[in-house]
Amino acid sequence: MVDATLSQVEVARPAGKRSSLRRTIERKSTIAFFMALPLIVLITLLVVYPALYSMHLATLNKSMERFVGFGNFLFLFKRETFWKVVQQSCIFAITAVVFKAIIGFVVAHFVHNIPAKGQRKWRGMLLVPWVIPPAMSCLAWLWLFDPSYSAFNWVLGHLGIGPIPWTGDAHWARFSVILVNIWIGAPFFMIMYLAALKSVPDQLYEAAAIDGANWWQRTCYITLPMMRNIIAITALFSLIVTFANFDIVQILTAGGPIDMTHVFATWSFRLGIQGNDIPLGAAVSLFMVPILAVAAIFILRDITRRGSEV
Numbered sequence: 001m002v003d004a005t006l007s008q009v010e011v012a013r014p015a016g017k018r019s020s021l022r023r024t025i026e027r028k029s030t031i032a033f034f035m036a037l038p039l040i041v042l043i044t045l046l047v048v049y050p051a052l053y054s055m056h057l058a059t060l061n062k063s064m065e066r067f068v069g070f071g072n073f074l075f076l077f078k079r080e081t082f083w084k085v086v087q088q089s090c091i092f093a094i095t096a097v098v099f100k101a102i103i104g105f106v107v108a109h110f111v112h113n114i115p116a117k118g119q120r121k122w123r124g125m126l127l128v129p130w131v132i133p134p135a136m137s138c139l140a141w142l143w144l145f146d147p148s149y150s151a152f153n154w155v156l157g158h159l160g161i162g163p164i165p166w167t168g169d170a171h172w173a174r175f176s177v178i179l180v181n182i183w184i185g186a187p188f189f190m191i192m193y194l195a196a197l198k199s200v201p202d203q204l205y206e207a208a209a210i211d212g213a214n215w216w217q218r219t220c221y222i223t224l225p226m227m228r229n230i231i232a233i234t235a236l237f238s239l240i241v242t243f244a245n246f247d248i249v250q251i252l253t254a255g256g257p258i259d260m261t262h263v264f265a266t267w268s269f270r271l272g273i274q275g276n277d278i279p280l281g282a283a284v285s286l287f288m289v290p291i292l293a294v295a296a297i298f299i300l301r302d303i304t305r306r307g308s309e310v
Contacts, residue, residue, distance in 0.1 A: 058283040062276075072283035081259050081267070086287070089263040091174070092249075093242040096181040097235055103182065104189025105231075111190070112197045123191070130187035138251035141180045142167075145252065170260035173253050177261055180248050185241075189234055196230040197223070229303050236299045243288050264288050 061068050076082045111122050129137065144151050145166035153163040166176045200223060208218050224231075246265035249255065255262035255270060262270070264284060272281015 054282045054285060057279050058286055060279045062279060064279060068279075072280050075280070076283060076287075081262075082284070084259060085262045085264060085267045085284070088174070088261060089243060089288075090291075092178060092181070092245075092261075092263055093239055096178050096185065096242050097238050099178075099182045100186045100189050100238060101231065101235055103186040104193050104234075107186070107190045108193035108197055111194055123194070126190055127187045129183050130185070130191075134184055134247045135251065137184055138180060138248055141176075141183075142252055145176055167253050168257060170257055173257060173261045177249050177252055180252065181242060181245065184248070185238060188238065192230060192234045193227065196227040200226045232299050232303055236296060239295055240292055243292060 057064070058072055059067055059069055061071070107126060111119055111126070114122055143149065147153075147163075147165065147168060150163070150166065152166065156162070156164065165172055167173050204222050204226075205218055208222060213221070243263070244265055245263060246269065249261055249263055249266045250269070253261045255266045259267075264287060268281040268284040270281075271284060272278045275281070
């Protein structure tokens with residue numbers, strides 16, 4: 001009888017502990033929710049509401065007095081400039097993200113192999129392009145590309161090479177805006193990849209070196225698999241930011257020449273603000289959503305699948 005009573009007490013005690021733990025977790029979750037509530041409200045006001053309002057604006061006519069449904073979208077589909085903007089936005093975003101990822105990966109390896117005492121100095125210097133406000137950086141680059149006082153053309157002239165119309169020719173203008181975006185965004189990739197590199201155990205490299213693996217094999221079979229999730233998340237974040245980029249294109253080319261460097265943000269500004277057709281501008285900006293949603297689904301699904309395999 002005593003043994004049965006003791007066993008019941010022992011069973012009841014863990015159950016009591018579990019219920020107490022559950023109540024504690026629920027209480028902490030409730031506290032955490034209320035602490036995060038101001039941020040949730042702020043995000044709702046600054047992100048969700050403008051997004052819903054822009055969807056509402058895109059269904060109105062130019063005077064914003066009559067509902068036209070998908071009329072603005074159908075009108076855009078018939079314009080050749082719209083498809084130029086789609087093409088240019090994809091070229092601009094994908095090219096810039098790929099080169100930023102490659103440069104950031106190479107520079108992160110360079111900094112990672114520097115002795116610890118010198119890394120802080122190099123990290124600080126390499127982050128300068130990303131820390132400087134983009135508008136200020138673009139003004140400096142605009143002076144470098146200036147057709148009359150271009151520092152690049154001055155150097156090329158001393159090398160016997162003719163001046164280049166950096167912002168006057170469509171192809172060179174595309175190159176210029178992509179170059180500036182890479183210069184500003186590559187340090188972000190560098191610092192993210194550097195943090196990922198520091199999380200890779202040195203024992204893996206030591207074991208690979210003992211097995212006779214060279215640098216390329218260590219990179220392909222150790223570094224890249226260990227950094228794969230960070231690479232994907234960083235690329236997705238940069239793709240979203242680059243697609244919505246406005247200041248670089250607006251300051252350097254304003255979408256010219258002949259609308260060959262317009263991206264969604266600048267053309268939306270041209271139609272909505274400068275052209276006084278806010279519903280049409282809102283319709284242009286909404287076209288970024290399905291493109292980025294598809295990219296996000298593929299990247300995040302790949303990360304989730306790899307996580308389940310692990």
